Amino acid sequence: MSVVPIPGQEPGARFLILRGIFTENPVFRLALSLCPAVAVTNTIANGVALGIAVLFVQVLSSVTVTLVKGFIHPKVRIPVFTIIIAVWVSVIDMVLAAFAPAVYAQVGLYVKLIVAFAIIISRLEVFASRHPVLPTFWDGLGMGLGFLFALVTISAMRELLGNGSLLGIALVPTKPLLFFALPAGGFFTIALLMALFNYVERRWFGGTGTSSGGGGGHAA
Amino acid sequence: MSEKQREVLRIAWSMTLACIAGSAVLGVVFVATERYAEAARAQGERRAITELLSLDSTATVVEIRQYLSLEPRAVVYRADGADGGVELRFSLDGDLLERQPLAATAGDETDGLEPLGRIFVAEENGAPAGFVIEGASRGYKNVIRFFVALDRNFEVAGVRVVEHEEDPGLGAEVATPWFQGQYLGRAAESLDALEVTKDPMPEDWRAALDQLARMPEADWEDAYGPLAGRMREGPIHAVSGATISSEALTRGVRTTVDHFRRRWALIAPHLGGAS
Numbered sequence: 081m082s083v084v085p086i087p088g089q090e091p092g093a094r095f096l097i098l099r100g101i102f103t104e105n106p107v108f109r110l111a112l113s114l115c116p117a118v119a120v121t122n123t124i125a126n127g128v129a130l131g132i133a134v135l136f137v138q139v140l141s142s143v144t145v146t147l148v149k150g151f152i153h154p155k156v157r158i159p160v161f162t163i164i165i166a167v168w169v170s171v172i173d174m175v176l177a178a179f180a181p182a183v184y185a186q187v188g189l190y191v192k193l194i195v196a197f198a199i200i201i202s203r204l205e206v207f208a209s210r211h212p213v214l215p216t217f218w219d220g221l222g223m224g225l226g227f228l229f230a231l232v233t234i235s236a237m238r239e240l241l242g243n244g245s246l247l248g249i250a251l252v253p254t255k256p257l258l259f260f261a262l263p264a265g266g267f268f269t270i271a272l273l274m275a276l277f278n279y280v281e282r283r284w285f286g287g288t289g290t291s292s293g294g295g296g297g298h299a300a
Numbered sequence: 301m302s303e304k305q306r307e308v309l310r311i312a313w314s315m316t317l318a319c320i321a322g323s324a325v326l327g328v329v330f331v332a333t334e335r336y337a338e339a340a341r342a343q344g345e346r347r348a349i350t351e352l353l354s355l356d357s358t359a360t361v362v363e364i365r366q367y368l369s370l371e372p373r374a375v376v377y378r379a380d381g382a383d384g385g386v387e388l389r390f391s392l393d394g395d396l397l398e399r400q401p402l403a404a405t406a407g408d409e410t411d412g413l414e415p416l417g418r419i420f421v422a423e424e425n426g427a428p429a430g431f432v433i434e435g436a437s438r439g440y441k442n443v444i445r446f447f448v449a450l451d452r453n454f455e456v457a458g459v460r461v462v463e464h465e466e467d468p469g470l471g472a473e474v475a476t477p478w479f480q481g482q483y484l485g486r487a488a489e490s491l492d493a494l495e496v497t498k499d500p501m502p503e504d505w506r507a508a509l510d511q512l513a514r515m516p517e518a519d520w521e522d523a524y525g526p527l528a529g530r531m532r533e534g535p536i537h538a539v540s541g542a543t544i545s546s547e548a549l550t551r552g553v554r555t556t557v558d559h560f561r562r563r564w565a566l567i568a569p570h571l572g573g574a575s
Contacts, residue, residue, distance in 0.1 A: 122469060151314070151317070152314060152318070153310055153311050153313075153314035153315075155311050156311050156314055156315050159315060159318075160314065160315065160318045163318050163319060163322045164318070164322070166322070167322040167325050167326060170326055170329075171325065171326070171329045174329050174330060174333045174337065175329070175333055177333070177337045177340065178333035178334075178335075178336035178337040178340060179333075179336060179340075181340040181341070181343075181344055185344075189465060261469055262469060
């Protein structure tokens with residue numbers, strides 16, 4: 081999977097989407113946005129809802145940035161990116177509250193926090209501000225899907241081990257390892273899955289470890 | 301103007317433009333979604349009230365809004381009704397100052413009025429069916445907003461947290477049916493002495509409360525009546541690791557019901573057609 085795009089040519093849709101989900105997965109490979117990946121993943125329902133919200137914010141912000149990048153003064157690009165993200169997050173917040181009150185009751189608390197997700201601003205700075213619209217769209221989609229995939233994997237493992245249920249349906253009558261439903265268990269789950277991802281990457285693709293080539297540092 | 305000054309102006313202009321464009325988008329979306337958000341909230345509240353009091357479709361619900369007026373000092377009650385509603389003004393000592401049709405006053409004007417929560421009075425086939433009182437209490441992180449339902453005999457028909465920001469897995473457990481089920485069936489006057497204990501909840505009681513969300517309330521009373529009756533004599537069992545949230549909700553329920561009982565005794569005789 082170590083596909084390198086030919087210099088001077090824009091990478092294709094398939095490459096960009098697969099890169100977001102696997103080789104540069106935001107959580108497991110870039111180690112970005114770990115806080116929310118722990119905070120919201122105690123049940124699959126929460127993980128899916130927030131993952132979809134992030135997917136929308138990522139795609140919409142990326143496309144907005146690439147469309148207006150000519151008008152943004154380079155010295156204030158980060159504040160402007162933040163405004164763009166904040167606008168889209170607020171729009172999604174308001175739309176959810178109006179048209180999906182049941183979902184909003186579940187994840188409304190977390191949606192506002194998407195403003196501070198490192199993965200989104202990192203993609204704006206690393207990709208959207210330097211590429212045309214179409215590749216930016218695919219990159220945003222890939223990263224959003226990658227984040228959704230990570231949240232679903234983490235929350236499935238935590239819900240199964242911590243609550244003994246999947247999608248709210250109890251599989252065993254007790255809570256096998258409540259520890260996994262608590263925040264500390266979230267860190268362990270991510271560590272285990274990250275190790276698995278690294279192992280698979282090295283074993284089959286000859287790749288390197290987490291956060292070696294990715295953009296951005298360790299942040300929220 | 302030097303090149304440096306022009307550069308600063310360009311930066312400021314770029315930032316300003318981004319802010320103006322962002323605010324414009326937010327304004328448009330807010331105006332477009334506000335009605336629906338308000339309707340969704342109202343619908344959620346109406347559903348919660350119907351479920352809490354197990355009302356049928358013939359039931360009518362009258363909303364009474366309570367306010368504290370700072371200048372002049374008074375407690376104001378505004379009740380909707382078929383006759384256009386009524387506004388009651390009481391002094392802080394509980395003397396009726398004024399009673400007038402709601403339409404004659406400013407209607408929904410709330411300047412200088414501090415909201416004190418709402419009361420929903422339900423009627424079924426012309427007979428009172430119960431009350432739902434809105435309350436709020438300071439929780440671990442932010443205010444916990446909740447509804448307390450009382451049936452016509454002034455027994456708690458249910459407690460429902462409608463908004464909170466407690467920790468998931470810990471304080472957020474106070475918003476679950478099993479925790480809220482502990483308030484069920486307690487007489488309003490017994491709440492004054494209601495306490496929270498950190499003692500572990502008896503396992504049979506916990507198992508019974510877990511069933512509460514899975515069967516109609518009447519069936520549940522049939523199945524667990526004696527046990528529930530015994531447990532209602534005792535305290536509320538705190539969520540382990542979340543005593544603050546458990547106490548916050550219990551304190552809130554106690555004060556809300558206490559205030560409601562005093563206020564209802566005051567206003568009920570004056571509501572007339574609106575009750």
